[in-house]
Amino acid sequence: MSTRIARISLTALALASIASLGHAQAQPKLKVGFMLPYSGTYTALGVAIENGFKLHVEEKGGKLGGREIEYIKVDDESDPAKATDNVNKLIKRDNVDVIIGTVHSGVAMAMAKAAKESGTVLIVPNAGADAVTGPMCAQNIFRSSFSNWQPAYAMGEVAAKEGKKTAMTITWKYAAGDESVNGFKEGFEKGGGKVTKQLTVPFPNVEFQALLTEIAAAKPDAVYSFYAGGGAVKFVKDYAAAGLNKTIPLYGPGFLTDGTLDAQGDSAQGMLTTLHYADGLNTPRDNAFRTAYAKAFKLQPDVYAVQGYDAAQMLAIGLTATKGDIGKKAEFAAAIEKAKIDSPRGTFSVGKSHNPVQDVYLRKVDGKENKVVGVAVKGLADPARGCRM
Numbered sequence: 001m002s003t004r005i006a007r008i009s010l011t012a013l014a015l016a017s018i019a020s021l022g023h024a025q026a027q028p029k030l031k032v033g034f035m036l037p038y039s040g041t042y043t044a045l046g047v048a049i050e051n052g053f054k055l056h057v058e059e060k061g062g063k064l065g066g067r068e069i070e071y072i073k074v075d076d077e078s079d080p081a082k083a084t085d086n087v088n089k090l091i092k093r094d095n096v097d098v099i100i101g102t103v104h105s106g107v108a109m110a111m112a113k114a115a116k117e118s119g120t121v122l123i124v125p126n127a128g129a130d131a132v133t134g135p136m137c138a139q140n141i142f143r144s145s146f147s148n149w150q151p152a153y154a155m156g157e158v159a160a161k162e163g164k165k166t167a168m169t170i171t172w173k174y175a176a177g178d179e180s181v182n183g184f185k186e187g188f189e190k191g192g193g194k195v196t197k198q199l200t201v202p203f204p205n206v207e208f209q210a211l212l213t214e215i216a217a218a219k220p221d222a223v224y225s226f227y228a229g230g231g232a233v234k235f236v237k238d239y240a241a242a243g244l245n246k247t248i249p250l251y252g253p254g255f256l257t258d259g260t261l262d263a264q265g266d267s268a269q270g271m272l273t274t275l276h277y278a279d280g281l282n283t284p285r286d287n288a289f290r291t292a293y294a295k296a297f298k299l300q301p302d303v304y305a306v307q308g309y310d311a312a313q314m315l316a317i318g319l320t321a322t323k324g325d326i327g328k329k330a331e332f333a334a335a336i337e338k339a340k341i342d343s344p345r346g347t348f349s350v351g352k353s354h355n356p357v358q359d360v361y362l363r364k365v366d367g368k369e370n371k372v373v374g375v376a377v378k379g380l381a382d383p384a385r386g387c388r389m
C-alpha cells in the first residue's frame, strides 16, 4: 500500500469514527409509555406515580442512560376488560421502548402477558398481583412496588402479636383484594388467630352498609380490609360513622390510609397499617425526596409517588449499564438484579423474581400522617411462588 493510500484510509477511518460518535450522541428519544389510571377511583394514585417518575428524570437532567425521554400516556381506567387493547396501543401503535404501569392488579396481569409476548420492558409501579413476579415472571418484567402478599402477611403477624384471636375481612372482589386477604390470613393464622368470615363487594363498588351491619353483629376481635384511593376514603369513613372504630380495630395494608388522610379526617385516627413506606422516616434520603416533591408538585408525596420515583431509578440503572440500549435485555436485567436501589423508603433490591425485598413498616395514623411506629417485618421477600426464570 502506498503512503498516500494509507493516509486516505486513515482519514476515512477517522471520519467514520467521528460520524459514529455523532450517531451515539444523537440517539433517538426513549419512548416511555405510561399506562395508568387517569380516571376513576385510582386517579390520584396514577397521578402520584407519574409525578414521582418525572421527578427522578428531572433530577437526572431530563435524560436516562444518556437518552432524552418522550412520554406517551394511556388512561387504563382500572378496567381489565380494556387492558389488552390499551397496552397494545403502546406496544404496537406507539412502539414504546418501555411501559410504566399500572395500579390495578387485574389490568397489570394483562399487561404482563403482553409484555412477555412482545419482549417490551415493563416496570410495574404499583399493582401487587402476586402472579406478575410469580408464574408470569420474566427477564423483561420488573416491579418497583410490592406484591399483595407482602404488607398483608406483615399485618397478619402484627394482629396476632396484638393478641387478636378472630378477624373478619372485607375487600373488593378482585385479585388484589383476594391476595391481600390470603396474605393476612397466612400471617394471622400462623400466629394463632382465625379468620372467621371473608366479605367482599365488586370493584369499584362502595356500598358497604349491609356488610358493616354483619360485622357489628358478629363482633370479631379485629377487621382486616383492603381498599385504596377513593374506595378507601369511603370505607374508612363509613366504618367510623357506624361506630365500629370504637369497638373493633380496623387493620389493613397501608393503602387504606395512604394519600387519603385529608379526606378521611377524624375517621382514620389511631389506625394501624403496614406498608413499605411511612411518614416520619426522617432519613436524609427521604427528607430530600419529600422536599423536592413538595416543591415540584405543591403536594406531600405518598407511597405511590415513591414507587413511581423508584420505577424511574430502576430504569436509569438498566439504561446506564447498557449505555441507553434497552434492547440489551440480559445486561439491562442483570444491572437491576444486582443493584441496591436507593429509595426514599430505604434501600431495597429486587433479586431474581424482580420484586422488591424490603422492610415493611408498622404505621399509626396521627393527624394527617401515617407515622412510623417501627419495622413490622425486616427485609421481607415475596415467596415468588411459581416463578421460573
Ligand code: BEZ
Residues within 6 Å of the ligand: 103, 104, 105, 106, 126, 127, 128, 129, 148, 176, 228, 255
Ligand atoms: C392493586 O390492584 O394491586 C392495588 C391497587 C391499589 C393499591 C394497591 C394495590
